[in-house]
Amino acid sequence: MASVEISGLRKLYADVVALEDINLSIPTGSFYTLLGPSGCGKTTLLRTIAGFHRQNAGSIAIDGAAIENLPAHRRDVGMVFQDYAVFPHLSVEDNVAFGLRQRKLPAAEVRQRVGEVLEVVQLGAYAKRMPHELSGGQQQRVGLARAIVIKPKVLLMDEPLSNLDARLRVDLRSELRRIQKELGVTTIYVTHDQEEALAMSDTVCVMYGGVIQQAAGPLDIYLRPANRFVATFVGANNFLRVAREGAGLSLVSGGAPVTDLAAAAPPSGDLVAAVRPETVSVHTDGTPPPEGAIAIPATLREVSFIGREMEVFVTTDAGEEIKAVSRPDPAIIAQPEGARVTVATPRDGLIFFADSVTGGRI
Amino acid sequence: MASVEISGLRKLYADVVALEDINLSIPTGSFYTLLGPSGCGKTTLLRTIAGFHRQNAGSIAIDGAAIENLPAHRRDVGMVFQDYAVFPHLSVEDNVAFGLRQRKLPAAEVRQRVGEVLEVVQLGAYAKRMPHELSGGQQQRVGLARAIVIKPKVLLMDEPLSNLDARLRVDLRSELRRIQKELGVTTIYVTHDQEEALAMSDTVCVMYGGVIQQAAGPLDIYLRPANRFVATFVGANNFLRVAREGAGLSLVSGGAPVTDLAAAAPPSGDLVAAVRPETVSVHTDGTPPPEGAIAIPATLREVSFIGREMEVFVTTDAGEEIKAVSRPDPAIIAQPEGARVTVATPRDGLIFFADSVTGGRI
Amino acid sequence: DGSVTVYTAVPQNFIDALVPMFEEQTGTSVDIIKAGSGELLNRLTAEADSPQADVLWSVDGTVIDFNPDLFEAYEAAGSDMLAEGMDQSDMWTPFTAVVMALIVNEGELDGKPVPESWEALADPMYDDMISSARAEASGSAYIQLATVLQAFDSEKAGWDVYEGMLSNFVLSDSSGAVPRFVNDGELAVGVTLEDAALRYVEGGGPVQIVYPAEGTAIAPDAMALVKGAPNADNAKAFIDFMLSAEAQQVVAEQGRRPVRSDVESNPALIPLAEVNSVGYDAQWAADNRERLVEAWQDMVLDVQ
């Protein structure tokens, strides 16, 4: 239970920059998630903290004490591995006891702590089993028990759920969060699944290209993405081209101009507007769009009914594609390809960005 | 392009019944999906149609001609394999040409048809590549091209997307559907992913235990499941216990009695009501449930924000668990665990079933 | 007491019979390295700086004459009892007299007459019926070659006969296998050592020994003290023992000709005096070895 402070961290593989000027600060006891696409450096950051490889620059401090030069086996951070890494030649009990024995604790204490921790992960009855007699989810919990029994200052997890099937993944999500809260251990969690990150975290840290893009609470990340990349990666936004009209901004595809943000916009450079699919509604002749919303005429391209929701893909007259997601509406599903529709989104559903991969919000 | 008629099909492995009395009828050009959990017999049915093993009873007819006794290499059905099965020692071109050469077509025609089909699957530029130089999605398309180039009467696909990553899976879904429509080839498609089945199919055939449970259009399957199994497998329903009260039925967890269905209910045996999570709304003190809805008092257990939606788990006072899914509501997300809430669902959101795995709808 | 290291090319049956006797008599333990004589010489050359061996036992004497640097002259006790013609060099002591002979399996001759001379072996009717070791690889096969070359009027005449023989030969790499092949009926005739043939005769095999009419080699085989031998005294005792009447008696029992005048040959063999000798010139054989082997190697490719 400790706070983590990382500053100016930089890591190269040969001449590939894997991490660039990473600065982050994690308060004691919180659940901190690194979220980002494949190759963005999440694993590298986690493994650098664990000491499996050395940074090229920067410092890592736990509770104020620098640890970046300690060898991995002396860092006192627990780690839960993506592939569980449960020692197959040791029983559940011996797996969990491994770290304690390494620390030369008295046998009685080892026994007691192993017992306690197995209760926490609800594996008490499995103490004598060998790993191959356990299911994937149970093995995952052995991996977790083994990491937390040593009372690490910080707990690291690298996509611990990604090898499990969809249902188990959702179940274990709550389970992991429960245990983390119960122990109050500061946790750094890696995932590339936005749903997982949003559901579990106190803070979500979105990374891209070895650089931190935004670190904030789940709702903030979702509703107020700091830059275009975050908006792309979290929330599956539509991006629409923006035209400058005198002092105002308007969508190229149509709709009334937006003026209130024009002042904040940079004097030059292209802009885009992000629109979340669930804020877009689709209207046929019979149902007019709501008053005050931005309405864009378009052609229906595809309607896909996927159960709880339907996905509607339309092409605006300006040739832009927009995806709308809503509860299924048989009237829309029944529309033929090529039907004329109007899509609408409320004004405050638009977020403007400079038009580059990581262009900032305006 | 042909119709498929299967009747009384039965298949045993040793003494395990894998298929029992399968009857189905697929109109020319339609996209027919077999959906069901692992082990329900989907692959067995598909491979029996392809001729990889022999049925124990029943008949299979394509365009009215019985094929069930032809050897596999003379059935003229195309097949796309789950693991692509692209021949690794042949180039893309040679893979696609394989079936044509087998049919001893003239070289010029082979060349021309291969060229055409590679354009259809958008791999024209890759003709000379070897399979290991292709991505998973591209290999999948080679497998598809190879199957369709022989102009099979029927196209079979066994979970062709399940080995691909989530994003590609969604992209290829539309792609496959587009190609199938373009060619108009009658297609039998196997999946265990309900979203995929609902999004792609003309008809979804839900199987369980080697038996067809329901075959209908996607909306019908989702909104009007024929039995409890279909309701469980498609739509992630909540199931609530039902009490008989005189001539009426009511939920054990509470809410006004439902009387109109009582007549249809069997005279004895337990019943359950299925409630789809997206029809359930959660209400705190401030916001009363809508008029006329069934309102159930409950305790909040967990709220999970997963982006576009939030999942709310509550326990009713009768001890039943209900999951509600809706657009995120910061007011609910802010509620502490254990808060008192009311959950509500409209009357017509309830579907009643006899309480057994495949209990019928009432 | 102590030990002695012996490099030897002698057949195993001599080792089995003689070495335990020596060990018992002197209390000296014997380490035996058994290999072909060429190989042994390679070893001795390689080890010249720090000799491992004490005695080289039972090799063609010219090998020793040819490499005088590796050995030390020694006059064994009992040298005065050597039979006539056995004492040929100061560098080495004779151990036995080796007689070259033919071994014949009459049953495999398909009715052809038993060959009685070298010249008969050259008769084309024996094509592919005669077993011989390769003269390039086996010491005794080389002696046989040299014997034939010496048995006729000129070397040229000898080569003519030998060429005929060689075209009838079926060659094997080891001389030990020659009588084995004949005994087992794989081939009908073998050019071999008298004592090797005798073991099959005594064992009850369907074979007989024939001495070529033109004469054959009666060649002493040699023992010598290795220069710088770590156990020189034991080595001398070993050589002395092998020349003793007692040991030579065993030699006779094993079918080799003893070198002492006071020990009789094995009664199963005809007396040595009755064997026609070519008066084998070992020095000539040694001097011309390289030339003869190359000629042999070229001839093999032509006639085989």
Added chain:
Amino acid sequence: MALARLRRRLDFWGGATLVIAVILAVLLILPILRVLLLSFVDADTGGFTLGNYVEVFTRNYYVNGLKNTLFVGLMGTLGACLLGIPLAFFTARFHIRGRAWISTLAILVLVAPPFIGAYAWIMMLGSNGFITNFLESLGISIPTIYGAHGIILVFTLKFFPFVFLMTQTALNAVNKSFEDAAENLGCTPWQRFRQITLPLVFPAISTGAIICFVLAIADFGTPAILGRGFRTLSTIAFAAYRSELGGLPTMAVTVSIIMMAISMLALLAQRRILARRRYASSLTNLPVRQKLTGWRNVAVHLSCHATVLIAMLPTLVVVYTSFLKTNGPVFVGGYGLESYARIWRTAPEAITNSFVFSIAAVILITVFSALISYIIVRRETAASGAFDFLMMVPYLVPGVVMAIGFVTTFRSGVFSGFSVGALLILLYFIRRLPYGVRSTTSSLRQIKPSMEEAAVNLGAPPLMAFLKVTVPLIVPGLVVGSLMGFITAINELSGTLIIYSSGTITMPVQIYLAVLDGEFGLAAALSTLLLLCTGACVYVVFRFADNRESTFV
């Protein structure tokens, strides 16, 4: 700072890498270089010359040997493929009763003691062989076993298990969907086999064939005994080494180097061809074995069982012979244990030595296999690649070359001072180390690195993590590799023959000498004993290895 970096480099693994590099340099590279140098030495003057090579490529005697070697090597390999591929296909695709038995026999054929098998063939198919005589009594006359065709027959039967086992393993891993897809696209079963299955297992077939080829051209015993006038490079090299002229074995070495070069060329050619054809196999979608019926079933069963039984015949003859009654070198009819009695008189030392040397070598092999495998698999340094490559070298270097290299390197100069026993142990160690490394490496590759990282993360220093987590997990690989090392070490002949000395004779050498003396009974008894030890090891390997058959190739 620089000091700190050095300290980081020189952790336990840095040190181990260094030690191993030195050992490989001294025991492997140096001796081979010495031999290579020797082939450029003029035997008479001791100066540099290309004359040895000129002589080999111009004198008919050698050129002929070279041609013969290539001929029997290629034909033997072809024969091995013709036997091995169908057998592999039958056992992999059809239900064959006694499949385990077939594999076991094939493996016993591989590990049978060297040299004596050829003699057994003479007893069966020689001019007076019992099969020859039997057929003659039926009025059938067949050519004798001697000459090129006999050598090819023996090579075929002796080496086909390599092709068989490798191909079978590959066939078992071919993704079933490929064959289904071919059928779905209109292939009949035979078309499917030719167009899909065969190309897919071609890499395995060619690897098996290369092993056959390399072993066939280095094989000495078979052409020596069956060749009669037919000389190959291996018999020429041996004859040159044994020739009584003494002096430097320059011609022997030159001929050996040429044999080695041929092997290397063959291997490089195969690698080039394969470079574009590595197909990952599927471990989940495995083919199913088909049940055959009627005459096909009978024919397939017969051919499978007959193949391995015929290949096993020489071994059976050897065992049988060891129980024949003897008088001196002559078999006198009836059965007896004289041959075994003679072992106790003449060979107890050989038996002890064989075990002592092999076990000592195997202990070294075990320890170093564990370390080298770890460095190859887990440490991404230049050394890993170099070690991986070096582990192929001993497969290609004939025993004679290695041994001559040892003698020239360790009998004088800087590295002298090893006893002969120690040299033999080191020779076995370096020649058989690849078995241990290969098996351990594949074991280790299956273990995810996260295993060791987890241990380190839990507080174990690197060496401790290795001992407590890695080593227990690679035990099966280590055991299998070590036993393979043991089997091949205790059967080593060609190298031992050149190095052994006073008191260091081994069983194979004793067998070789007995055969040369025509003492076939003794040789047979010793061979039977050796076969027994080997068989016991094979049994243990079977119990430990996951993929038992492929362990042996």
